[in-house]
Amino acid sequence: MCQINEEDDEAFQALKSGTNKGPISRKCVSCDQDACVVVRTADPMCRKCFEEFFIHKFRSTLSKSNVFGRGENVLLAYSGGSSSSALLHLIAEGLSVQARRRLQFQAQVAFIDESSLYSDVVSVREKVTDLITNRLQYPLHIVSIDDNLDKDDDFQQLLLERTKTLTAREELVRRRRLKLLFDIAIREKCTKLITGDNCTKLAAQILSDMAQGKGAHVALECNLTDSRNDLVTIVRPFREITSKEIAMYNRLNSIESLQNADISTMSGPQSSIFQLTETLVNDLQRQFPSTVSTIFRTSDKLEKNIRPERCDLCCCPLDINVDESLISDQNRQKLVHQLFTTSPNSNEPVHVCYACRRLLRDVQPNVQSH
């Protein structure tokens, strides 16, 4: 489909002849300097122009819809990965006194520590504390993924022994992490939560969500502002930046990211729905460089679901009838309460969306088995 008329296309011809020249002789597209990065095959750029382009893209995404109020409390979700490291760097620059058009909010940082899930992993807490508290001097909130759970109700055991598939494990961790971030934000009176989700990751997430029956939430999931929680709005300033651009920015500015283990570490590319989808998107992107942006633009044209009833697991609006969404199994109901709700009354009915219902089928709820 995408190979149509390649031979006839002038741009393609120009490109073909251009690639033979080798990287050294290529000039930046916007100035006469020698290029040092190639974001898209046709557009080599020098360092200065690339950084300008990158920062402009970031700042314009933010200022497009005037998301932040002056002096607003904002929570940054930092995972240690390359995206959130770059995000932290950009925001630190934007908040600094020397910045042109300075950002006007109060930043705090949240780090969800997953190391308790894996037995032989070195905790990265010291590194995170050093970076954020000592160097950047932002208030830091570290919360462990199994925070607030009873001793007999081990999250690690639930994930590794009572959850059947890696897909379900990943999705449980993803929902739990978001829930904890919301909790921190509410506790610290932050009204915005900034995440480092980039375009490439969101494209894979969109397809993976589609494959899990979460189509109703795709529009919400990739929007700049996501209001699934009434108190805290999620903001995604990297939604138009690809992972490749982030990697280049990090390299040029020597921004280090932490090597973290996560639930899918050491598993193959076909071990879960998300892994499989990410592999597909990356493979297609290599052959057809417009793949990611097409997926992204398509979901940008979708309307958000605005039903008032929410799913108790993923906080998204329900996509099935209220009575269909009710969880009848007592043990599953208890499980959802322990992991995902803060309400003290654990007899309240639990409603979940279509995809979370599928997810819970892979989880063995009975705690009292031993």
Next chain:
Amino acid sequence: MPSATCVSCNGQRPAALVRPKTSEPYCKQCFFDAFEREIHETIVKEQLFKPGETIAVAASGGKDSTVLAHVLKLLNERHSYGLKLVLLSIDEGITGYRDDSLETVKRNQQQYELPLIILTYKELYGWSMDEIVKAVGRKNNCTFCGVFRRQALDRGAMKLSVNKIATGHNADDIAETILMNILRGDIARLKRCTLIMTGDESDDSEGSIIPRCKPLKYAYEKEIVLYAFYKRLDYFSTECLYSPNAYRGNIRTYIKDLERLRPSSIIDIIHSGEQLLVKQSTKMPVQRVCERCSYCSSMPICKACLLIEGLNKGVPKLGIGKTERYRKEMQKKDECCSDQSLCHCMKEKLTVNEHN
């Protein structure tokens, strides 16, 4: 598990297979019953047919359409839908593929005692696929075949004066189409491809064409194969000689991998697709009729007319890729219809007049 018994008849019979949809052991009889019942439920719930209607079953001789024809005939008698069924086949003119599969359709016609009509690309458009491939080459020829077949089915249905066309699209096909439309950014089709019925009163996007429905929308491909296999249905299974279509192949493999990880994935994708709502502000192509052949089109001149024009003028790549400029030129002079020997739309007008 040789000792497993069927979950449906409470262990009266030993299980013969594991149902792909539910991963439960079933005996043959219970599987047939469940498969047929689910299709019946879909037909009743979605109100696909009304009593007294004539339905054209689009028959290619492949597994899907053979199972569709078999099940529709069976259910029509069992539940007295009161339908008149006919088989409608399109002969693209692909030697070594379609000629063999049409033999299968002819045998099916005898087995099911249904009337059959075969239309050929050659008589509709003046070109058979073999000739087109000779002119176009191996690349992009699927564009011609796909565009032409869509119109050909409608024309055949009009000739037979049927009320609806039933196609053999299964759940895997629909899931694949949903993902393809996301990857291609085709927002208009993304909205339409999950509908079980298109072109009827509830769907205002298409004008006066014959409604189409997909009774097998919720049937897994694997179950269709199992059903055809155990029922010993006579079907034809060979890939088209001209279809490499690597891009779609990627998505197909992806869906098979997903199904292995979580068998419900296919239904989940369809659920996702049904939940998608398109923003009001999104620009959608306006449906209108082609100025030449009066077939529905989103452009002043439809794709089929454009492709034919290219073929007849010896520039077969005309309708592929960027076509805006050429469409405008065609609209301006429109000399094609004065030359009656070449243009398929004139032929169509003539045949319509004959009928009247």
